[in-house]
Amino acid sequence: MKISILAFTANGVALSLKIKEMLDAQGNHTACYQPEKLIVAVNTAGMAEPIAPDLKVFTGRQFAEKDALIFVGACGIAVRAIASFVQDKTKDPAVLCIDEKGRFVIPLLSGHIGGANMLADRISEALNAIPVITTATDINRLFSVDEWAAFHNAWISDLKAAKEISARLLAEKPVGFYSELDIEGEMPRLLEKNENNMGIGICVSLNDRLKPYPITLNIVPRTVYLGIGCRRGTPLQRIEDLVLEQLSRNSISFQAIAGIASIDLKTKEQGLLDFAAKNNLPLHFFSSDELLSVPGKYTESEFVSSITGVGNVCERAALMVSAGGGLISRKVSGNGVTIALAQKEWRVSFEY
Template sequence: MKIAIISVSDKGQQLAVSLKNKLDNDSTVIKTDLYHKNVKKYFPILFYEYDAIIAIMASGILIRSIAPLIESKASDPAILNIDDNGNFVISTLSGHLGGANKLTKKVSELINATPVITTSTDVNRKLGIDVLARDLYLSIDNTSEILFFNKSILEGRQISFIVNPEKNIDYLYEYLKNNTLEIDMSVDFSSKINTDEIHVLLQNHKLILKERKIIVGLGCKRGKECSELYFGLKKSLVDLKIDKSRINMLSSAEIKKDEMGMLELSEKLNIPINFVELDKLKLFESNDIQKSEFVKSKFGIYGVCEPSALITAGFDSKLIYKKTSYDGVTIAVAISKDK
């Protein structure tokens, strides 16, 4: 998640700096940028450039600033509102699909504030279908049906998940098992369903949840064993709160194609690995990747795990887990474009 923090007062700016320092230690936060004053100038830019905006200001200023920009729950960024004293963190826009509710809880813990969340499913301890989709990195084909399904969940009606019997959906079972929120649902199987889809049915209403490709980028010092790579991978999946069955592919640079640890990890997990050509890595440009001068001097490229993951995930993909080191192993995770 790329986050912009904007403040208008000196006290708010101090809080913004403190919050940025804490968020920068989170591997799921790709970058955090600070903005101060000039609200009218900045908001039209931030609204389209960031996944989330944290506004440290009076709610009236925030609402007037974003009102002309709001388009759809499927595309609007997460918006959080914090008072200058850092007493309350309010989830203001895109609570579910944009991730504002989840970010509100995280930020409130970081600054010891009270989280304020008002979405019906959350306050009634129910699992919204759009929350499930976001947490599992699934796109939704028809967002206009979200309201019907969430209302049905609130009413305690049973919804059906239809999946392909050949698809490993351990990630769905793990998510539902670990999620304490109430939802009445059943899982059924049909070979007519594409393996990368989950169909959600109730009466004549249907949602199609489709997997966005999750690519784990790997880097390591020469000779790292499978167990060492697996340790780093498991740590990253814990941070992302997803099961390993949700990974679509592993990726690294072609200079690593003879690393037995990587090849064994691919075999152990039964997940294919793609080794990206050096020429593609040399040409790849992104403002979001961490550049290593050491790697550049040795191999002619600025990095391995982040660019490999992004290239393999495809055009307009983005990082959901920045390069993180685990004793000589580096892990990054990218996700394909939301269709």
Template sequence: MTLVLEEGKQVSLEQTGTYAIVAITKHGVELARHLHNQFSQTDLFYMSKFERGDEQRRNISLFEGNVRLLLPSLFRTYKGIIMIVSLGAVVRMIAPLLKDKKTDPAVVVIDDKGQHVISVLSGHLGGANELTREVAELLGAAPVITTASDVQKTIAVDLFGSRFGWTWESADKLTPVSASVVNEEQVAIIQESGERDWWQYDHPLPHTIKMYSTIEDALEAKPNAALVVTHRKLKQEEQPILNNGVLYRPKVIVLGIGCNRGTSEEEINKVIQTTLEELQFSIKSVKAICSIDLKKNEEGLLSITDKNNWEFICYSAEELNRTLIEDPSETVFKFTGAYGVSEPAAKLYSGANTLSLVKKKSGNVTISVAVIPY
């Protein structure tokens, strides 16, 4: 979608994310595309003269004209705006749009080299300070926060794990759970999978936020709210934890896949869907598909990874053969030079010693499933 920005005209946006990323320079676009790929819940906008040809597929919006004309629509639409534009220019552009600190979106500025991430507007109520920390951590940049009253230093529920690519199952409870956190009510965190280094402050978790080993333990404690991090689907008896809880999906599932040449995307997708359902795993937690390098140009695999924004990693037969597997196959070796494809590929990428599914053959597809251990 290309937006033509003209004075006096309203811009209609197709919003899919919660935050907008805006870039207007060559280096800024590079940085913006990287951030958009890593930071979920974002929509990306940059000038059409930097078009790469993959924008429609990646749901990136192009614009022609002065970026200043885009900002009113972004202000109305998004919770936060991340601008890779000079700070002075941003201040001048947003000044006429400011209304109230209770309603203005968060505005964060990144310099063209990605060295500093600056909280500009709505630091507390709008979440710009926490957004600044998250983006800076993701880019390896220095966060710049000047708010003197920045004392809460707690979890931003809607950004929890976002720099790792975590997504929430539903946004329905984001607001009440956030209220429980900032009002210092009892909040439970249950983390079954995903990165563990999400707490970045130099002090312990607030005493009102407690970690629990299992959902069952948390339910017994009767917290006011909960944050649940897991790749699996919750059992019926665990569902009450979400009465005032947010369910996060970390990117931890690795699919090792082998297939016959020319296997359709539809068949591969059906095997993936069926397998994850059998394991009671969420497809939102899939991080990558892995295979042998003979399949690096397999259209079905390329298409499905592209549509889902999953990584697609291929290994040589030699790399696969150096991995200890449970079910080596002479037949597979005859055709590929490797004693297995899906099983060793899943192990190689995930680093897991054991797999959730060693190997299953279905039609033209063989699949193995690993969960990245943290």
């Protein structure tokens, strides 16, 4: 996660630096921010950056760029700072507030989808503080479908249905659970596996059109990777058309796509860059040597090999970016574009 920590007092500064060290050790990218006068007063130049030009403008910029904002100070400061920028739970970053003594850690915004509750738990454990969690499913120790999906990098089809499921669980009523992917470990209380006679349930599948319940909340794991090759100058639309065609043919939701990969000769291929940018998908490039190192049998093209040094770019690229995954659709060609699909291994697990 990209995290910003804002502190406003000397005690808050000391605590913010301690939290940063802990969060960075867990693999996060954390930055500390303080009023410029405070940086001078407590001599934290080089360890913190200034809150400038003012708190409201600064917060707006951080709100758009970061995954989480942590305010070390009074809740009122945090609430006033973020008030103008709050949109909805699918877009807002996690926002937490911690008192300068480190006694209480309070998730204020995006407790589930944004991960504020889990972040609060981790920080509280490190500080020996009390996490002040107020979301109903958490305080009642019930399954939270939106938090679970967000943690496992899965897409949620319908927040209204998610809310209905949470309300049903809070009323101590069972909810159906259907999965096309393997389930490991114990099911959470009140989730009933493969009970299709219920009026409402959760469906975990790469296909968001699968509706086993009258009210179905589709959870789509982002586990599918596109390997793409194309002729020079291929426009975005041709790439998109073949991608959509292959996803439909394989009953895979576009929301299941986790990333795209190609050969490094395509780093300036505008159509490919535009397709990735339009859909906010990470784009990875590999050298011919890296692609040749991927074991397996492929449909090789002598022509492609003479240009790129690799006889099959799309299948090898899809497998490489999926980090040990398997092909679910081999090379398909059309209009100067080649596409293959690989899926990273993923199981339904309720341990997180």
